[in-house]
Amino acid sequence: xxxxxxLSLVFILSSCKYGVTFSNLKNLETSRNDVELIATQExxxxxxxxLKKYFSGVKDVSYEFLNNSSMQNYTHRKFSRFFDEAICNNxxxxxxxxxxxxRKCSVNGFFICSEEVKLYKEILISIxxxxxxxxxxxxxxxxxxxxxxxxxxxxxx
Amino acid sequence: xxxxxxxxxxxxxxYAHAEEKVISLxxxxxxxxxxxxxxxxxxxxxxxxxxxxxxxxxxxxxxxxLWNVLKLPFDxxxxxxxxxxxxxxxxxxxxxxxxxxxLFYLAQKEQYRALWANEVMTAKLLYTNTLRDxxxxxxxxxQETQLSELIAIVKTRTVFGEAPPQVLKFxxxxxxxxxxxxxxxxSLVYEEIKxxxxxxxxxxxxxxxxxxxxxxxxxxxxxxxxxxxxFRAMDNAPELNQYAYxxxxxxxxxxxxxxxxxxxxxxxxxxxxxxxxxxxxxxxLGFGLGSSVRITRxxxxxxxxNAEATKxxxxxxxxxxxxxxxxxxxNIDNQNERFQLAQENYETVKTQLILGMNVDPxxxxxxxxxxxxxxxxLENYKYEVVNTIEKLKRSIFNGxxxxxxxxxxxxxKRGEK
Numbered sequence: 001x002x003x004x005x006x007l008s009l010v011f012i013l014s015s016c017k018y019g020v021t022f023s024n025l026k027n028l029e030t031s032r033n034d035v036e037l038i039a040t041q042e043x044x045x046x047x048x049x050x051l052k053k054y055f056s057g058v059k060d061v062s063y064e065f066l067n068n069s070s071m072q073n074y075t076h077r078k079f080s081r082f083f084d085e086a087i088c089n090n091x092x093x094x095x096x097x098x099x100x101x102x103r104k105c106s107v108n109g110f111f112i113c114s115e116e117v118k119l120y121k122e123i124l125i126s127i128x129x130x131x132x133x134x135x136x137x138x139x140x141x142x143x144x145x146x147x148x149x150x151x152x153x154x155x156x157x
Numbered sequence: 158x159x160x161x162x163x164x165x166x167x168x169x170x171x172y173a174h175a176e177e178k179v180i181s182l183x184x185x186x187x188x189x190x191x192x193x194x195x196x197x198x199x200x201x202x203x204x205x206x207x208x209x210x211x212x213x214x215x216x217x218x219x220x221x222x223l224w225n226v227l228k229l230p231f232d233x234x235x236x237x238x239x240x241x242x243x244x245x246x247x248x249x250x251x252x253x254x255x256x257x258x259x260l261f262y263l264a265q266k267e268q269y270r271a272l273w274a275n276e277v278m279t280a281k282l283l284y285t286n287t288l289r290d291x292x293x294x295x296x297x298x299x300q301e302t303q304l305s306e307l308i309a310i311v312k313t314r315t316v317f318g319e320a321p322p323q324v325l326k327f328x329x330x331x332x333x334x335x336x337x338x339x340x341x342x343x344s345l346v347y348e349e350i351k352x353x354x355x356x357x358x359x360x361x362x363x364x365x366x367x368x369x370x371x372x373x374x375x376x377x378x379x380x381x382x383x384x385x386x387x388f389r390a391m392d393n394a395p396e397l398n399q400y401a402y403x404x405x406x407x408x409x410x411x412x413x414x415x416x417x418x419x420x421x422x423x424x425x426x427x428x429x430x431x432x433x434x435x436x437x438x439x440x441x442l443g444f445g446l447g448s449s450v451r452i453t454r455x456x457x458x459x460x461x462x463n464a465e466a467t468k469x470x471x472x473x474x475x476x477x478x479x480x481x482x483x484x485x486x487x488n489i490d491n492q493n494e495r496f497q498l499a500q501e502n503y504e505t506v507k508t509q510l511i512l513g514m515n516v517d518p519x520x521x522x523x524x525x526x527x528x529x530x531x532x533x534x535l536e537n538y539k540y541e542v543v544n545t546i547e548k549l550k551r552s553i554f555n556g557x558x559x560x561x562x563x564x565x566x567x568x569x570k571r572g573e574k
Contacts, residue, residue, distance in 0.1 A: 048388040063564045066571050108381060110555050112389045115562065119569055126572030 192358025
């Protein structure tokens, strides 16, 4: 009984350990929706904050994954639990919105948005590298997601 | 024998003729990054901060201290004291130190980013100021030539009694003053070039030549607004990012206070970790816990105050830059008109003098001085616009100042591998 309790505790603690990062990953959907809502608006300070929230969120989650090999192993073991066909489509921004934002962010030859906005594609390319080919195929089974990643240049034909 | 003599001659000639290096403004940023002494030194500190993380992680593993082991046969109970040697991973505060060292590494990287940007800006401003002073030198030499022409005319007039001798002497004194100004400015330009060499880590023996830059057409520039740049200036400010990382590290110091009953940590916090050395932490759970926690909260408030002060400084600098930039654009027509009128006046008076009309030589001197002042002012104006644009780029980390923040650099670097 003690042995079972101990194992359960280890199991719960190990999944809780990465719970914050996976929760942040899921929350990117909300912030992505916010970005799409303001994509056609002026780049006010409030709208810049909305952009920052989404793009920094992507960066922070990527940083956690890339710098934690234990989390990567956990992710591969529990891949189907956290990554389904919908997640990519939910959290990745469409290329048309992204291009619009990049145009708005360039004013008089200056780039005025967060650096994370400019390096969005590079961040996605970095995070793609931790997944195996099979896992990428699972994620991109959704056509909309695959198109998004192709248009962004994250995936090659 | 002849071959030896030729070899010696060639060797001597190569030393006699100093090596020359031509550099452009575009190369300054990369040169500063590669060879600036302050940057290189700080890059080593970043490396040390990164190694400290590795050290702290490995410090969680058991280690051998022979003297402690030798105590055991005499006092078996002292085995408990050896937990820091045998099982340091059982001391939570050691884990908190690992987390702190990671955050201090990121804070150190932000400090490096600020320092790097400041060094690049200093080098680029020195470059443009040196070019400006070289322009001034040319204008001074032009003024000297114009004055020499005037002296030649007045000399002739003095011989024929058409001009008093004291006028000629006055003009000669003025010419000597200009020659002294040329000497002083020439020395200044020389010092600036040597300072440039130092900033870019180029050996002083090398003769540095600066390529000219294309000055902006100020009339074609558009006014800018503070609101356009303020977000980027705040978001990219390494000083603010540094405060954020240090404040995050402070949470772990608070945890250290709570978990001190499981042992204190002797592991270093990493580079910059000394900022928390004044926070008292007991080695064990005691009545001082409350004070330790309150002190950490107070440290957090200090960081918040410093961050707010930094934000206001950034805003103040940005307001000044935007205001000056717009002011330059607004008033360029005044500068152009002044120069044009001075030039027309000089040409008119010179023509009258050459045609033998009754022109007071001192009036001619005044027109030469006016033309010189207007030329200097216009040249200086354009270079000030260049400098203002450079400072603006630095404040928002654009152009040559684009350097990624710590986490962003880490993430994108892994993608390049």
